[in-house]
Amino acid sequence: MPELPEVETVRRGLEPAMEGARFAKVEVHRGDLRWPLPADFAKRLEGSTVIGLGRRAKYLLADLSSGDVLIMHLGMSGSFHVFGQERQSTPGAYYHERSKHVAHDHVVFHMSSGAIVTFNDPRRFGSMKLVKRAKLDDEPLLRGLGPEPLGNAFDAAMLALACKGKKTSLKAALLDQRIVAGLGNIYVCEALYLARLSPKRRASTIASKSGAPNERAARLVDSIKRVLNDAIKAGGSSLRDHKLTDGGLGMFQHNFRVYDREGEKCRTPGCPGTVKRIVQNGRSTFYCPSCQK
Ligand SMILES: [Zn+2]
Numbered sequence: 001m002p003e004l005p006e007v008e009t010v011r012r013g014l015e016p017a018m019e020g021a022r023f024a025k026v027e028v029h030r031g032d033l034r035w036p037l038p039a040d041f042a043k044r045l046e047g048s049t050v051i052g053l054g055r056r057a058k059y060l061l062a063d064l065s066s067g068d069v070l071i072m073h074l075g076m077s078g079s080f081h082v083f084g085q086e087r088q089s090t091p092g093a094y095y096h097e098r099s100k101h102v103a104h105d106h107v108v109f110h111m112s113s114g115a116i117v118t119f120n121d122p123r124r125f126g127s128m129k130l131v132k133r134a135k136l137d138d139e140p141l142l143r144g145l146g147p148e149p150l151g152n153a154f155d156a157a158m159l160a161l162a163c164k165g166k167k168t169s170l171k172a173a174l175l176d177q178r179i180v181a182g183l184g185n186i187y188v189c190e191a192l193y194l195a196r197l198s199p200k201r202r203a204s205t206i207a208s209k210s211g212a213p214n215e216r217a218a219r220l221v222d223s224i225k226r227v228l229n230d231a232i233k234a235g236g237s238s239l240r241d242h243k244l245t246d247g248g249l250g251m252f253q254h255n256f257r258v259y260d261r262e263g264e265k266c267r268t269p270g271c272p273g274t275v276k277r278i279v280q281n282g283r284s285t286f287y288c289p290s291c292q293k
Helices: 002-017 039-045 133-138 154-162 170-175 185-194 215-240
Strands: 023-028 051-054 059-064 069-075 079-083 104-112 116-120 126-133 276-280 283-287
Touching: 002 051, 002 079, 002 104, 002 116, 002 215, 039 069, 051 215, 059 283, 069 283, 116 276, 126 133, 133 276, 133 283, 154 170, 170 185, 185 283
Parallel strands: none
Antiparallel strands: 023 104, 051 059, 059 069, 069 126, 079 116, 104 116, 276 283
């Protein structure tokens, strides 16, 4: 499952092809994605212009001149490919290999910019949905989401208040999309490692009884923002270098500090620890028991 930094690099890669451009023609080869595309999907898009391409958690949101918002989600295996006048690219840096088989190009956007944008998804867990902009606040996909981790609303005070009295683990709290939106397994492990906090620690211990943030909350928020920003930067630079056009393993994998490093020596300077893997809520957690307390 692509995580937030990957989705953000996809957004930045699609922006030049789509923003300010009109949908000249839309082809739907398979409408049975995670949920069926509406029968009038292509018709509603054609002729409208993309005013802006934004992101909320792991959803891409194309704001259209028609008053609709096109919501797109990559699912497990979805990817976009851009065929331009000059070159082809696959925006975004992916941890897992993406398919390039044309049989899986389910939706094709022919943009007035001359770019052809294809949505490829072998497993079809990805999704697209058109909603009225005026109804966006009521949209079930987005309604329950907490603040964006890179936004100003996400700070130590907010996180501490959300974790106040919570008996669940810190890791479970950070994966809870109502507390903070868009964080997934990899970057939660990375952030906890950077903050030197144990993933098993009770969530409530980053706050006082009244919900005021302590030093741990501040460290954790800083770490979350840092790991996400670092990953977006790495994805962005790989995008510029065109290293990702073959859809191979992205750069992110090599930048992980703790994720997927079971049995390796801890990278924290001076720490004698070894990275351990445990399972929490059915998901692998990688952490250093020596320096993460
Ligand atoms: Zn360590």
